[in-house]
Amino acid sequence: MRRNRYIEVGSVYEIVSRAEHSIPFAPTRTTVELRRGILGRAWRKKTCILLHATDMSNHGHYMCLAEDEAALSNFCQDINKRATDTIKVLLGFE
DSSP states (O other): OOOOOOOOTTOEEEEEEEOTTOOOOOOOHHHHHHHHHHHHHHHTTOSEEEEEEEEOSSEEEEEEEESSHHHHHHHHHHHHHHHHHHHHHHHTOO
């Protein structure tokens, strides 16, 4: 069972966005631009302050400053949803 998490307002958190069965993407110009677009659209909602982002071939590490627990949760969910939707479009599932 997962323990409850406590999010402290104004603290810096590292988010690791990794798919359970991920599809590795080579760091080409296209995939880098897609990831930047996903982060940009998620950040545009201003739920968290993005301090640093590093993308690997199958996951990303993001350092952000959380205003509150809901903001951090919404930011994580938005990144994962946008990444999933992008992959579905690329693979022709949508």
